[in-house]
Amino acid sequence: MPTLYDEVLYPNAPFAQTHPDRLATLAILFGMDPAPIHRCRVLELGCGDGENLIPMAFENPAAQFLGLDAAAVAIRAGKQEIATLGVTNIRLEHMDIMDAGPDIGTFDYVIAHGLYSWVPEPVRDKLLALAKAVLAPHGVAFVSYNALPGGRLRQMFRDMMLFHLGGARELDPRIHGAREIVQWFMACPAGLGESGLLRAQAESIMERHPQVLYHDELGEVYHPVYFQEFLAHAARFGLQFLCEANYHDTQHGMLPAAAVAQVDRVAGGNRIRRDQYFDFLKCRMFRQTLLCHQDIVLPDAPIAERARLLYASSAAKPVSAKPDLSSGVAEEFRGGHGSGVTTAHPFSKAVMQLLSEVWPETLSFSGLLASATQLTAEDANPAGLADILIATYAAGVIELHSEAAHCMARVSQFPVASQLARSQARRGRLITTTRHTTIEAADEKVRLLLGLLDGAHDFAALARQLGSALQMPEADLAKGIQANLALLADMGVLVA
Ligand SMILES: C[S@@+](CC[C@H](N)C(=O)[O-])C[C@H]1O[C@@H](n2cnc3c(N)ncnc32)[C@H](O)[C@@H]1O
Incomplete structure (x- = not known):
């Protein structure tokens, strides 16, 4: 049925x-x-x-x-x-x-x-x-x-929207009605009170994809x-x-x-x-x-030692052009969504520096230990590295993985995008990265470029092919191609 x-x-x-x-x-x-x-x-x-x-x-x-x-x-x-x-x-x-x-x-x-x-x-x-x-x-x-308890807040909006919708069942009238009453609510400061949470919830409903709103907030069951x-x-x-x-x-x-x-x-x-x-x-x-x-005996918190079995990556970049790794100098490494770390600890700085250089690729625990030890000229301290990885993972500054990433940070002479990304680019705007995230390639140039990244085209060939597809002089496209290749590499779309 x-x-x-x-x-x-x-x-x-x-x-x-x-x-x-x-x-x-x-x-x-x-x-x-x-x-x-x-x-x-x-x-x-x-x-x-x-x-x-x-x-x-x-x-x-x-x-x-x-x-x-x-x-x-x-x-x-x-x-x-x-x-x-x-x-x-x-x-x-x-x-x-x-x-x-x-x-x-x-x-x-x-x-x-x-x-x-x-x-x-x-x-x-x-x-x-x-x-x-x-x-x-x-x-x-x-x-x-x-x-x-946050679900009660969603419930409040759900009740308000369902009350307003009456019997309408189709997508368009439901979304129109739902957004209408939320707009009324947003226009009434008394209703919003001082609560940032209420406003954030109202705004998120207004921005929600119509089909998602239809099922998630306005569905038959909400539990x-x-x-x-x-x-x-x-x-x-x-x-x-x-x-x-x-x-x-x-x-x-x-x-x-x-x-x-x-x-x-x-x-x-x-x-x-x-x-x-x-x-x-x-x-x-x-x-x-x-x-x-239920029969597995679990610790209350991650076991730092187990980080030795994992791979690390980090999108955080040093704020200074050339971070000073020596003792006593604080350096900041800033990631997305407000995450970041400021530390004067030489080994931690070396770890963050090394990860920033290879993002979005991963480094194994042993690889990171060897490189950071060499960079700081300190004695190898695996327990110290495990503690740093757990602390920065908990802070959302680094990612940990069970296997090495499949992507490539560097733009090679004959760049390759994952086969999945190339196929998706030929058919639509949404591209899945090797990190299992989605990017939207809204620009036709980027989609065309992605489709050409099969390892058979060097930079000159890419410019030539794109130029003829878009009827544009190659020289006008060169800068954009370079920038887009760097972006695709950063987002984990390029592979070896
Ligand atoms: C809100 S959507 C979530 C889809 C997807 N997992 C996601 O998060 O994007 C819920 C999905 O569960 C499916 N579903 C609901 N009840 C189900 C059931 N009893 N058996 C199998 N699928 C069901 C729906 O058809 C729908 O595709």
């Missing part, structure tokens, strides 16, 4: 936080022994048209992927994309998860993004029961959900839960909390030290109770929780 998701398509996308690499990295840090991602088995529940799963399959040809969704239209679109790309290690099935049993196989990673809070109770139960039944002994499940409540639900099915998929957003550096101390006192060493208090203080709206089997 067609569902609302068949009538109004949900725009899917790749989500780096659901990637098996993220799940494996965190499992390793918490002492588990997860399957290597290049030959793992992945299940996605509510996979839509497979936009999240297909790039993972493309990048990891020896791994196996299965996606299930109740929307036939989305599954058909996904199958079409799989056929176009010629990927053979992925299957998408039109199936309600209520009909899925353990016979679908065993999986190292199970993903359920944007599903739990939008389905009725029996489906929520089934989601967790199925994850438990099919998860390998050291498997990791990703489940996202609307969290309380936000407290973190602790969700974990109690998972425990009923034999699953326990591993950690959050975005590890850095469970840190609380932004909160006053006195508030953190009070929470620590009342939480009495219980990390779940502690996180629940922080959700109250931060008015958390959304969680992306990783679960594993």
Whole structure:
């Protein structure tokens, strides 16, 4: 039977936080022994048209992927994309998860993004029961959900919009009506009060993709839960909390030290109770929780030592042109979204400098240790490096990975873009990077350029081909090509 998701398509996308690499990295840090991602088995529940799963399959040809969704239209679109790309290690099935049993196989990673809070109770139960039944002994499940107390704020807007919409069912009148009342709300300072949170929520609704707003805020089911409540639900099915998929957003550096101390006192060493208090203080709206089997003994925090098994990368760049790595001189390394680190510690500065030079490529722990030791002329200190990596990871300044990145930081003489990016550029604007993020190539020149990056064209040939396709003098294009190649390299689209 067609569902609302068949009538109004949900725009899917790749989500780096659901990637098996993220799940494996965190499992390793918490002492588990997860399957290597290049030959793992992945299940996605509510996979839509497979936009999240297909790039993972493309990048990891020896791994196996299965996606299930109740929307036939989305599954058909996904199958079409799989056929176009010629990927053979992925299957998408039109199936309600209520009909899925353990016979679908065993999986190292199970993903359920944007599903739990939008389905009725029996489906929520089934989601967790199925994850438990099919998860390998050291498997990791990703489940996202609307969290309380912030979910109440979303509920307030949802109630207001649904009240205003009455019986309208089609996309256009629903979106028009929803935005109308939110606009009225925004025009009333008394309603907004002093709360930045209310304004931010109203603004985010106004900016939301219409189809996403239609399903996420205005859908039939809206079931936000407290973190602790969700974990109690998972425990009923034999699953326990591993950690959050975005590890850095469970840190609380932004909160006053006195508030953190009070929470620590009342939480009495219980990390779940502690996180629940922080959700109250931060008015958390959304969680992306990783679960594993209940019989695994987990530490309360990442084991620094385990960082030795990982790879690191960082988009943070030094603020000074030539950072001084000597002792006592503070240097700042600034990343995106306000993240950054200022340190006078020579070894930390060397680590940040080395990572900034190779971004978006990764460095292995041993490679980073050898280079930073050489740069600072200090004695090798693996324990010190592990502590630096965990601290900067928690601060959101560096990324950690379970395997080396597939991209290339340098623009070679005959540049190559990933085969997936080239194929996508020929057909549309949305490009998946090797980091499992999306970029929008709105400019036709960039899309044409991407399509030519097959390793058979050097810079002169690229200018010639683009010039003839766009009917423009090659000399006028040269600067743009250089800048775009550098940008594509920085975003992780170029490969060796
Ligand atoms: C909000 S969308 C999220 C899609 C995607 N995971 C994402 O985050 O972009 C929810 C998806 O779950 C699917 N879905 C809802 N109930 C389902 C069920 N009982 N069995 C299988 N799929 C279901 C819908 O068809 C839809 O594609």
